[in-house]
Amino acid sequence: MQPWKSGAVMASLKHNGLLTAASKQPEPVKAARELAQALCHEHLGFVLFFCSAEYPLPALADALNEAFGGVPMSGCTTAGEITPQGYDRGSIVAIGFDRRVFAIETALIDDLEHFDLACAQPLVDALLERCRQQNLAPINEHSFALTLLDGLSSREEQVLATLDAALGRIPSFGGSAGDDNHLARTHVYANGRFYTRAAVVVMLNTRLPFEVFSSHHLVPLAHKLVVTDVDREQRRVLELNGLPASDVYAALVGCRVDQLTPNIFAQHPLAVHLGGQHYIRSIQRVNSDGSLSFYCAVETGIVLTAMRPTPLLNDLNAMLLSVRERLGSAAAIIGCDCFLRRMALESLQQIDQASALLRQARVVGFNTYGEQHHGMHVNQTFTGVAFGTLPAVSR
Amino acid sequence: MALFQLSADSNETADNAALREENRRLRKVCQALMERVESGGSPNSAPYAAFERSVLLAEQVRERTDALHRTLDELSQVNARLLSANAEAEAANLSKTKFLAAVSHDLLQPLNAARLFASALETHALPEASQALVGHIGRSLKDVEGLLGTLVDISRLDAGVLHADKAPFAVSTLLDALAEEYQQVAAVRGLNLRYVPSSAQVESDLALLARVVRNFLSNAVRYTEQGHLLLGCRRRPQGLEIIVGDTGPGIPEPQRKAIFLEFRRASQPHNNHSRGLGLGLAIVDRISTMLDHPITLTSTLGRGSLFSILVPYAPSITGSGGDKKASAVARSAWEYDDPLQGCVVWVIDDDPAIIEGMQALLGSWGCRVRAAATVSALEAVSDGERPAVLLVDYHLGEHRENGIDLATRLRRRYPGLATVVITANHEAAVKRATREAGMHCLLKPLKPLRLRMLLGTLLDSP
Numbered sequence A: 001m002q003p004w005k006s007g008a009v010m011a012s013l014k015h016n017g018l019l020t021a022a023s024k025q026p027e028p029v030k031a032a033r034e035l036a037q038a039l040c041h042e043h044l045g046f047v048l049f050f051c052s053a054e055y056p057l058p059a060l061a062d063a064l065n066e067a068f069g070g071v072p073m074s075g076c077t078t079a080g081e082i083t084p085q086g087y088d089r090g091s092i093v094a095i096g097f098d099r100r101v102f103a104i105e106t107a108l109i110d111d112l113e114h115f116d117l118a119c120a121q122p123l124v125d126a127l128l129e130r131c132r133q134q135n136l137a138p139i140n141e142h143s144f145a146l147t148l149l150d151g152l153s154s155r156e157e158q159v160l161a162t163l164d165a166a167l168g169r170i171p172s173f174g175g176s177a178g179d180d181n182h183l184a185r186t187h188v189y190a191n192g193r194f195y196t197r198a199a200v201v202v203m204l205n206t207r208l209p210f211e212v213f214s215s216h217h218l219v220p221l222a223h224k225l226v227v228t229d230v231d232r233e234q235r236r237v238l239e240l241n242g243l244p245a246s247d248v249y250a251a252l253v254g255c256r257v258d259q260l261t262p263n264i265f266a267q268h269p270l271a272v273h274l275g276g277q278h279y280i281r282s283i284q285r286v287n288s289d290g291s292l293s294f295y296c297a298v299e300t301g302i303v304l305t306a307m308r309p310t311p312l313l314n315d316l317n318a319m320l321l322s323v324r325e326r327l328g329s330a331a332a333i334i335g336c337d338c339f340l341r342r343m344a345l346e347s348l349q350q351i352d353q354a355s356a357l358l359r360q361a362r363v364v365g366f367n368t369y370g371e372q373h374h375g376m377h378v379n380q381t382f383t384g385v386a387f388g389t390l391p392a393v394s395r
Numbered sequence B: 001m002a003l004f005q006l007s008a009d010s011n012e013t014a015d016n017a018a019l020r021e022e023n024r025r026l027r028k029v030c031q032a033l034m035e036r037v038e039s040g041g042s043p044n045s046a047p048y049a050a051f052e053r054s055v056l057l058a059e060q061v062r063e064r065t066d067a068l069h070r071t072l073d074e075l076s077q078v079n080a081r082l083l084s085a086n087a088e089a090e091a092a093n094l095s096k097t098k099f100l101a102a103v104s105h106d107l108l109q110p111l112n113a114a115r116l117f118a119s120a121l122e123t124h125a126l127p128e129a130s131q132a133l134v135g136h137i138g139r140s141l142k143d144v145e146g147l148l149g150t151l152v153d154i155s156r157l158d159a160g161v162l163h164a165d166k167a168p169f170a171v172s173t174l175l176d177a178l179a180e181e182y183q184q185v186a187a188v189r190g191l192n193l194r195y196v197p198s199s200a201q202v203e204s205d206l207a208l209l210a211r212v213v214r215n216f217l218s219n220a221v222r223y224t225e226q227g228h229l230l231l232g233c234r235r236r237p238q239g240l241e242i243i244v245g246d247t248g249p250g251i252p253e254p255q256r257k258a259i260f261l262e263f264r265r266a267s268q269p270h271n272n273h274s275r276g277l278g279l280g281l282a283i284v285d286r287i288s289t290m291l292d293h294p295i296t297l298t299s300t301l302g303r304g305s306l307f308s309i310l311v312p313y314a315p316s317i318t319g320s321g322g323d324k325k326a327s328a329v330a331r332s333a334w335e336y337d338d339p340l341q342g343c344v345v346w347v348i349d350d351d352p353a354i355i356e357g358m359q360a361l362l363g364s365w366g367c368r369v370r371a372a373a374t375v376s377a378l379e380a381v382s383d384g385e386r387p388a389v390l391l392v393d394y395h396l397g398e399h400r401e402n403g404i405d406l407a408t409r410l411r412r413r414y415p416g417l418a419t420v421v422i423t424a425n426h427e428a429a430v431k432r433a434t435r436e437a438g439m440h441c442l443l444k445p446l447k448p449l450r451l452r453m454l455l456g457t458l459l460d461s462p
Helices: A006-014 A028-039 A057-068 A117-133 A156-167 A245-253 A262-267 A312-327 A339-347 A351-360 B002-007 B016-040 B047-122 B128-159 B171-188 B206-223 B280-291 B321-335 B352-364 B375-381 B403-413 B428-436 B448-460
Strands: A018-023 A044-052 A073-078 A081-083 A086-088 A092-098 A102-109 A143-149 A172-176 A188-190 A193-195 A199-206 A210-215 A218-231 A236-240 A270-274 A277-281 A283-286 A292-294 A303-309 A332-338 A363-368 A371-373 A376-378 A382-387 B167-170 B192-195 B201-204 B228-236 B239-245 B295-300 B304-311 B344-348 B368-372 B389-393 B418-423 B440-443
Touching (some): A018 A028, A028 A044, A028 A092, A044 A057, A044 A081, A044 A102, A057 A073, A057 A193, A073 A143, A073 A199, A073 A363, A081 A092, A086 A351, A092 A102, A102 A117, A102 A188, A117 A143, A117 A156, A117 A199, A143 A156, A156 A172, A156 A376, A156 B047, A172 A210, A172 A332, A172 A382, A218 A245, A218 A277, A236 A245, A245 A292, A262 A283, A262 A339, A270 B047, A277 A303, A277 A376, A277 B047, A312 A339, A332 A339, A332 A371, A339 A351, A371 A382, A376 B047, B047 B128, B047 B352, B047 B448, B128 B280, B167 B171, B171 B206, B201 B206, B201 B304, B206 B228, B206 B239, B206 B280, B206 B304, B344 B375, B368 B375, B389 B448, B418 B428, B418 B448, B428 B440, B440 B448
Parallel strands (some): A044 A073, A143 A172, A332 A363, B192 B228, B344 B368, B344 B389, B389 B418, B418 B440
Antiparallel strands (some): A018 A092, A044 A092, A073 A188, A081 A086, A081 A363, A102 A199, A143 A199, A172 A371, A188 A193, A210 A382, A218 A303, A270 A277, A283 A292, A332 A382, A371 A376, B228 B239, B239 B304, B295 B304
């Protein structure tokens, strides 16, 4: 265990039970120690972290276990980090939760294929019961679930829908783990090691006021495309309007198929229109057979609406302001920010301005391969939770 | 329509092939849409369907879930109110119990003093008329004491402060005495009590078990108009069944449970000599639960009732000799020259009325009494005399040591000083502590006869 530091304890309550830190040390042991030094105190109850997939993960797991000496941790790999300083890459960002303010329990779902309601309900019940036993705050209205999913598992929709059914009224949000756009292996971390094809559910019960939110900066155009053939398992759209999907999409954007890159996908997104809302279905890549791979589930017969981005900085600013309006100055915001948004900011050279906004609003988080909001797997959004501050009387 | 803008240019130079291609695509689109529409209603585990369901859930089901949750919230609020009402009722009950225990305890103190005064008065030479009045006062006080004792018992049982102090003993030590006592009581009422002695060894709390059998006997006497009563035992495999039978009116089946509740009685007794609160069997029930000794009741209307309690046997059957010797000594105390004459008895009690009462009582027995509230005050009046017996109140006020500690301190100065601790605290723990300290314990209200017997025993044995 870390030595008790009175300074750190004071700081933790000053920060409403939330401490954030980041390390750019490429060496796992050094990075873990840096984080531990910044976060450890007598009342540290849980650590959530997001790390670059470039780290040697087994060594990082060992280093974190060692440095945090048994404090429960969860996390995942990223497609970029949001540190207390703003956007970053090749780093690790972590949030320390004070157990006087947070009761946090986690569960690993390592069999995504067979995760049904019969598994979900006991899992959720057990998490809630363990939170309840800590007697911190009532469960209702004071709890939410954070989900971290393997972003390449293609099982997000079913797992989330099942989990959401079990969670009932408890809000949930989360992100799909990334791997710096290699699209090879994404990992979630629980029980002291990294897992693929797995998900982590973190139940947070807290005395802090909080709000789970989701926002995107895209508006619909008139163009509609009908998906006429798919490979459901691979999340591939083979045909749009009865023609090879990549040809139709390239024609819509106004470029050649070999010019289609993630940057284009970010600027010319597609969405489904359901229940009066548009939900972005992001394209992952063009395949050699002319099909398009997506970051989310696709199906024959769905109608895709072409979308147009509005200035992202404005949207980010407006979103942070509206959170602030409702919750007051946030103690911290945990954000799951789609990596396509970050890519758009980079191509517009607005990454520093965005970093400044995030820094001011005390956002930490990571760039995802998909976000989760109330059981829905969505793309190209900024989804997160904002924590308010402790009421003065209950200090 | 925007959907087909992409192919708009080719329409102008439309040849058959182009039209056919257009037609193929339209068919494909239509087919895809139909497929989608038709799969819409069916439960589909496909990934996109799961997403779509989640979205629709947000629209519709969540609304309904909210309504359900609101209902549940209301229910849980009602539930919470009921719980708090229940908690209040329980708290009120508890405070009633505590109040009763406190009041009973406070009443015992002056009653104790009154009994001592009345006893002392009886030894004075009084005109016959006054003598009779003093006798009435004594009996009335005894009745009050009995009622109060019952109230104290039930409130202590309810408050959970009474703990069983189980030990092995010969059942005859209990039943012989009760039989003798109730043979006289029964005789007064023209009844015959038949007693069948037993040599069995049992394990129980002697005082609590005595209370149960005594209540059985009191009831039997109270409700039986003619005929006879029975006190005896039956050896059962699980334990010794102590039985009290009567030839009373019997208890109708519907009443057999109710009579074990507070303030309930079977049909009114035939006379009004016997005063009671109807708490006897309620106490029996509580003690039975506490000792884990089951009670049985069999009754035939017009023939009589049989109450019994099942007491476990003592683990090993040894050493009943000690008890016999002790009672032999007690009996012999009366036969010698009164050892109380001229002996020095120290009394420490913080209640001036008790001190006065004790001085009157012990003085009437010929003791030389030195009584005070503190040791220093006592030593000041005792001219260096060595005390023969110390009578000390257990509870000497809020901020003082208790009687046992005080006596232990005094016994360092006067080794072997015979000590009697007097307490209104009926907890087994106090009794045990006294026993462990090698002292004797008497409970308030103090019974003069018992005190005299004990003093006799203490002063007689070297």
